[in-house]
Amino acid sequence: MLAKNQFVTIKGTRDGLTLYLNDTCDVDRLLEELDHMLMSEHFDHEESLVTITVQLGKRYLHTGEREKLESIISKRSHFVIQSIESDVVLKEDAIRWKEESEIRTFSKTIRSGQVIDIVGDVLLIGDINPGGTLKATGNIFVLGHLRGTAHAGHTGDKNAVIMASYMNPMQLRIADFFSRSPDYESDGVYMEGAYVEDSGKIMIDRLHVVAKKRPDLSGFERSVLNG
Structure with missing residues (x-):
């Protein structure tokens, strides 16, 4: 009709x-x-x-x-x-979407007691020390040692990922899911990432595996994952 x-x-x-x-x-x-x-x-x-x-x-x-x-x-x-x-996007909505889709880059060390909260994806060139926390509404990439806490997708995006050159965190959080550090002594692992699998558990795997699990990552993010 x-x-x-x-x-x-x-x-x-x-x-x-x-x-x-x-x-x-x-x-x-x-x-x-x-x-x-x-x-x-x-x-x-x-x-x-x-x-x-x-x-x-x-x-x-x-x-x-x-x-x-x-x-x-x-x-x-x-x-x-x-x-x-409507095909019309309000200016404030456009600015918010831009912020949420941007990758913010920082070069610093997040020390014990410090909490950094980012809108969008974040690329940290530096370390997260024990007791330090990095939060992002999107993905987290750490070109350094992740020994503290990283919380990706903290507004509810369970498809977010956490990547680190050296992964030995006190705690990983993705959306409302979390994974604590093991009770036993661990030397950590190099070039690995974390994601939420279908069962609701946070899994840590090699970067190329995580890239396959999250094929909707942007080109820049995929270049970080694949090296």
């Missing part, structure tokens, strides 16, 4: 209805036309629940406009809004 008016196009799919709203006209005229279309006899006689996806194109709706759009759709009791999608 494909219903079209001057500013609104409604396309029926097996998943429900998609409303394509013109992004060049006045928003009040657009919402008025949408309200008129949804009041048509065809839509009023729908009995089963219908999911609605709204495509705004290159238009951003302010809070009041969005609420009016939702009200127009929701007053038809058989309509359920699944999503309202």
Whole structure:
């Protein structure tokens, strides 16, 4: 089914209805036309629940406009809004996404009692001493000795990884999962990484193995993993 008016196009799919709203006209005229279309006899006689996806194109709706759009759709009791999608990205969202996708590089030693908290991925050129902590919302790469605590994906990203030139940590954390250092004496291992496996355990393995486990890592990250 494909219903079209001057500013609104409604396309029926097996998943429900998609409303394509013109992004060049006045928003009040657009919402008025949408309200008129949804009041048509065809839509009023729908009995089963219908999911609605709204495509705004290159238009951003302010809070009041969005609420009016939702009200127009929701007053038809058989309509359920699944999503309202726009090609417009707000400046603050763009800045946040950029920060989260960037790799921040530091050259220092994180000493006992110090806690460094990073947004995005972090490449530390230096050591994490026992009692020191490095946290990141993304992946952690340590070109040095990891003897302290590293917490990757600390906002909940369980696909994050932790890499170190020398791995002998007091504790590893990825999202809400953690792994403590062994009770026995350990000399640590060189060029290894940690990831969360499907069972929910943090595993430590060679870098090329971790790269295969996380194929969605960026090109720079993969170059760090593969040497």
